[in-house]
Amino acid sequence: MVCRFSTKLLNICISSFCKVRQLEKAEAIIIDGIRLGVLPDVVTYNTLVAAYTRFVGIDAAYSVLHRMREAGINPDVITYNSLIAGATKHCLLSRSLDLFEEMLHMGIPPNVWSYNTLMHCFFKSGKPDEANRVFRDIILSNISPCPSTFNVMINGLCKNGYTANALMLFRNLQRHGFTPKIVTYNILINGLCKSGRLGAARTILKELGESGLMPNAITYTTVMKCCFRSRQFEQGLEVFLEMKEKGYTFDAFAYCTVIGALVKTGRINEANECMDQMIRNGIELDIVSYNTLINLYCKEGKLEAACNLLDEIEKGGMECDKYTHTILIDGLCKAGNIEGAERHLKYMNMMGFDSNLVAFNCFLDGLCKAGEVDYAMKLFESMELTDSFTYSSLVHNLCRARRFHSASKLLLSCLRGGMKILRSAQRAVLDGLRSSGFTREARKLHSKIRLAKIFHY
DNA sequence: ATAGGGTTAG
DSSP states (O other), rough: OHHHHHHHHHHHHHHHHHHTOOOOHHHHHHHHHTTOOOOOOOOHHHHHHHHHHHTTTTTHHHHHHHHHHTTTTTOOHHHHHHHHHHHHTOOOOOHHHHHHHHHHHOOOOOOHHHHHHHHHHHHHHOOOOHHHHHHHHHHSSSOOHHHHHHHHHHHHHTTTTTTHHHHHHHTTTGTTTTTOOOOHHHHHHHHHHTTTTTHHHHHHHHHHHHHOOOOOOOHHHHHHHHHHHTTHHHHHHHHHHHHHHTTTTTTHHHHHHHHHHHHHHOOOHHHHHHHHHHHHHOOOOOHHHHHHHHHHHHTTHHHHHHHHHHHHHHTTTTOHHHHHHHHHHHHHTTTHHHHHHHHHHHHHHHHTOSOOOHHHHHHHHHHTTTTTTHHHHHHHHHOOOHHHHHHHHHHHHHHHOOOOOHHHHHHHHHHHTTTOHHHHHHHHHHHHHHHHHHHHHHHHHHHHHHHHHHHHH
């Protein structure tokens, strides 16, 4: 009895240390406990697995699982759900599936949480059909769905382009005996907004107002972002003011949204003021905040400050992400430092950020602008992944170099790949061909573009 | 133990 109570205390201690990322201290307490005869139990290890998953990585968490087994404690459904969640967070679908399989193999029956997480993983990996199958299994089997099941589903449908289905499911929630929560509204408003259905987003926002639920900081940030997306800047800034009054600017999310919008519209001074405000208010800067700051430096032409900040971040032990590198590569290109951009592109690849399409697109455009169109075309041919940005940029730049036939060929291969291309890029090719006397080619190209449109839209 | 908001290019 005494021992059980002690283990409970031990677990409370460990949970507290894990919450503030002090994993070494948590481990030390376990050792102290064992010395005093207080043995860790399944809860102890589950707490550790969750913490390692969140702060270190899935492999570190998996090694806790081994230690757990060695200590003679059997993992349970919570252990596996944590691990599956960790794999999902890093978009490791096959890892999630393996863990699910392993759980079944161990004779541990999965619960709704396991299925919710698996569904989320399928959605995140761009496999909505598989996610739908899991959802159908939940509904048709004897596992009862929980409110999160519907939230995961509505979110996944939105993110995979099925906003109409998401809206339908939302409308049917009551029939399943569930009332939407603030999370549900946030998911839906965000999804509708990102897919350009602003009218529908506004309707849901109005319904949220009538529901009696309190909008939270996430709701506000979402709505603010919607304003910026639809170019209603002043309205967006008003939302930001309201957030500050309500005390909803306690983290970096709202600040980064506003600074990003200000930078994009060239309001650099205001962006700087906002950044200062965030720092003055003692908000802890995470990697996204640093990315926003590096972007601000780049747009101001302070490339040296941007590079130095990146070094500092890495020295400080925080991990830069693909955004950090891409922002800097674009900044270097725009400042005319192609060599520097290429060096950083190589560095980025060395750091394991390969196939970063946006970074390559920035570099391609930079090369062209620096007059290295041939080098850009060579690089383009070696790229395994391209998108409408790649083609629009190259076509534009080929036209600038008055290489209209190459531009025309590239434009057609883009359309053949079923990709969209900027209308202005199409115009540039057609106008270029006409003005240099190739009226027949221009007419032929025009009719091909029209046909492609009929089949793709 | 799972789900919702922020940063990049033409």
